Amino acid sequence: MSQQEIDQLVDQDYKYGFVTDIESDTLPPGLSEDVIREISTRKGEPEWLLEWRLEAYAKWLQMTPPDWAHLEYPPIDFQSISYFSAPKKQGDGPKSLDEVDPALIETYNKLGIPLEEQKMLAGVAVDAVFDSVSVVTTFKEKLHEAGVVFCPLSEAVHSHPELVKKFLGSIVPQNDNYYAALNSAVFSDGSFVYIPKGVRCPMELSTYFRINQQNTGQFERTLIVAEEGSYVSYLEGCTAPQRDENQLHAAVVELVAETDAEIKYSTVQNWFAGDDEGKGGIYNFVTKRGECRGDRAKISWTQLETGSAITWKYPSCVLKGADSVGEFYSVAVAGKKQQADTGTKMIHIGPRTRSTIISKGISTARGQNAYRGLVKVLPGAVDARNFTQCDSLLIGDQCGAHTFPYVEAEEPSAQLEHEATTSKVSDDQLFYLRTRGMSEEDALNMVVNGFCKEVFQKLPMEFAVEAEALLGITLEGAVG
């Protein structure tokens, strides 16, 4: 294939590029203590949470943005960003879909996720986050019966203050990093999930995020607590409308898994990647961390990252409990002028803790994809084991793949394995498949899907189908 053909193949317009016209309740750009007080007031928060935000803000002011990632972007002007935006409410908020702004429903329809149908769909409850405020929550009753709490974090602050107070910031401290501190100060909303002891969550919990408000940063904050012997699978999927200005996104996700609990967290991320020059794409700085507190606890992160101009994201596991397990399965695609610096951290503390890292990076056009991972084994993590596999796939010759594996083993009995490969989609492979009657596009999809298979197998079924389709859309274009 010629470079021109490859360019055409990977070049395509963002399918979900539209802006919904909803009146918004938006704060003017800028960040100060007053802004934080205003956010807290508008959300009707208790005093302790305001204090917590202000504390985080004070820490953030002392910090500087991290510069170690393999990313290039102009400095972000944090005063040019608006820190709060909420869809206008009618009365005390919608009690049924009829009360939801029709423009919002239309947006969901364009995205192919009509809420009416979702209610009937087999067992997927949706906590729809539109801009910053959760608008519609479904399946609450069924979850309520099981004792599962699944609601916007802003609601949990009032309904379950003791839990929020106990766990908020317990996994990702306010000053963990620059963007986590910013999030702690200004976080808008997100999901709160609590699975009581011994409960297997009766359905997969799903949240669709969507950045809609022009020039508004998104600062989701999600907290999932799985008590002893419980299980939950959480799905997070994102799309965003096309626009010109860079949008900052700095989310924090905290997971707590107690003894014998299991949390499966799956993400499909498809935010606007920017145009061919990288203009207009989302900046995605995310802190995701889970802690296996009890023995035999298990946390799995599975992600498909296809969007954003910049991705800075390292979902991590702290393996405290004996025999606890951490997993990270990732497919990251960097096309156009996208830059991705993503990976994971596995911190082994308890004895016989095990972790698995499977990372698949795909680079096309002028995309730059970096895997950055840390495997740390502390003294006392007797017989800890890690297996890491990092594979990079290059399509074309203007893209790049980079691997930065860090290992800090302080426990002599630990066994760590690392495998890394870099390959190109070869002309031979494409030609071979085309002589078997496959179009150039189908041939490329087949090679890429084969490359990603180990990760897609880990996604819940309906998400895996979506992931393959999304990967196809990401790589499709006018085949010349």
Add this chain to the structure above:
Amino acid sequence: MLSIRNLHARVGDKPILKGINLEINAGEVHAIMGPNGSGKSTLSSVLAGRDDYEVTDGEVIYMGQNLLDLEPEERAWAGLFLSFQYPVEIPGVKNIYLLKAAVNAIREHRGLPELKAAEFLKLVREKLKVMQMDEAFLHRNVNEGFSGGEKKRNEILQMQLLEPTLALLDETDSGLDVDALRIVGEGINRMRSPDRSVLLVTHYQRLLDIVKPDFVHVLANGEIKLSGDHTLAKQLEREGYEGFEAA
């Protein structure tokens, strides 16, 4: 069926094919023999549409169409099949997935309904039996970790499934032991029919003992130097290509 007229092709600045003329009629089996580097594999690659080669002159008419105007997949839809000298590995893609996708892609362009999983499995099992291949083959990644002989059998299996009108078999006999050679040869023989043609590219005569060609051509230095019936292969086996090298 296939008419090659004055075909010239090169890689970079280096001319490889220097005026090939060849007529293949329906039902015929032709063998192209010749020393290494004579242009045998280039000929089959150019016919299948690999774009590493630049055609500088001549034309190829296949079933009334100008073959060189078609993309590789369009040639496949039109009934052309290339068995690769070096079949390509596709990591993570199961053989059965590729086979089914290929069969259905070609069926679609022949106006046939898509084969459902059960129908396909029945068909592929039948063909596996012919090729004396284990069903485990279907669940291995395409050509990954296959021995040389397994790869070649897999190619002929694909040919059986795709039922081409014109099969180009590039060095299909290389890397095969005696038993595998017989299985592959018989697999090719089963495909012979009055409306199907085969172009065998080979360095050795041994496959031609099993698949008896109607015509044998000697390709050397980018040109067909000599054509004859199957006895020419025997003659080459005895005398070698020496007379042709210096041409």
